[in-house]
Amino acid sequence: MIKFTVLLLFFFVLFIKKNVCWSDEVHMIITAIALDGLTDKERRILNRILLNYKEDKDFNDKISASIWADHLKPNEFNPFYPNAVRRVEILDIFSDWHYVSTAYNPTKINLPSYYLNAQKGKYNAIGVLKHIYKTLVQVQKKAKYGTFFSYNFYLRFFIHIFADLHQPMHAILFFNKNFPHGDKGGLEITLSYHNYMGNLHHLCDNIFNSRKKRWPLINTNDAEKDAHLMMSSYPPISFHDRILNPSDKMNFIDSIAGESHELAVNHIYSHFPLSTLSKDVPIKVNQHFVLKLKELLNKQMIIAGYRLSYYLRDMLLNVPDDL
Incomplete structure (x- = not known):
């Protein structure tokens, strides 16, 4: 019986490692940073919208709303919530919205055009973010426009996907002879x-297991405290022109995706044997690689939060007064 239990736990751990998103903890900290940059009026508008979402009672506060988009997806690798606090969702139709598969093909294998142009699609992170931002800004406070449902749907997805796009592995699809269809954003690279092994994407999502807390076993107050600690360590001036309020926010979404892609190329894949990389052979990494990558990912969290506040402000200040 003991051996059987150990075996079950072993497979459970393997499956857990196949998450494909920033962890709940990371998303909540990013959102807390963004909210700190809003005015009291802007936060009141957001709170009013979130509290009037009747379809889902679990994520209606200003911090946990950021993880709603992940908890809509079928969580096949961790299917049961503690004490059955929530039913398992089945909405997988939005899964492609969380990333953009910009091709990285350093060994120049022959690729079909749909891989080369994947970042131009409408239903990926870039296209969805642009659509939501444009739609909500163009409302321009017009009376009788929008509902609590539509505003919740758009704002919750925007907050979540905007954060995802700052995770480098959400903006790249690596190809070589062993990955003719791509490495699934690092999910197939171990x-x-x-003495630890895990897939590349997951380790970046939870910053090498340093930020892996998941709802409901995470406290929103702790997320806010961590956000303030990170902001004190890395105030806006630390990032110079990387967090200036962009004059063209639509095109800047493309820039964010390009930046994340380049970070993946220069700080992650540059350490791997690109011509022989495969899903069958684990890549050994050293402490220097891990520490530098953790530093980069923590900075990406903070930058995402600072930038998100600019976009939220534009959308919230165009919410109709009669909503």
Whole structure:
């Protein structure tokens, strides 16, 4: 019986490692940073919208709303919530919205055009963010426009996907002879560090297991405290022109995706044997690689939060007064 239980736990751990999004903890900290940059009026508008979402009672506060988009997806690798606090969702139709598969093909294998042009699609992170931002800004406070349902749907997805786009592995699809259809954003690349093994995408999502807390086992107050600690360590001036309020926010979404892609190329894949990389052979990484990547990912969290406040402000100030 003991051996059987150990075996079950082993497979459970393997499956857990196939998450494909920033962890709940990371999303909540990013949102807390963004909210700190809003005025009291803007936060009141957002709170009013979130509290009037009747379809889902679990994520109606200003911090946990950021993880609603992930908890809509079928969580096949961790299917049961503690104490059955929530039913398992089945909405997988939005899964492609969380990333953009910009091709990285350093060994120049022959690729079909749909891989080369994947970042131009409408139903990926870039297209969805642009659509939501444009739609909500163009409302321009017109009376009788929008409902609590539509505003919740759009704002919750925007907050979540905007954060996702700052995770480098959400903006790249690596190809070589062993990955003719891509590495699924690093999900098929295994890293080996000391006695631990895990897939590259997951390790970036939870910053090498340093931020892996998940709802409901996470406190929103703790997320806010961590956000303030991170902001004190990395105030806006630390990032110079990387967090200036962009004059063209639509095109800047493309820039964010391009920036994340380049970070993945220059700080992650540059350490791997690109011509022989495969899903069958784990890549050994050292402490220097892990520490530098953790630093980069933590900075991406903070930058995402600072930038998100600019976009939220534009959308919230155009919400009709009669909503």
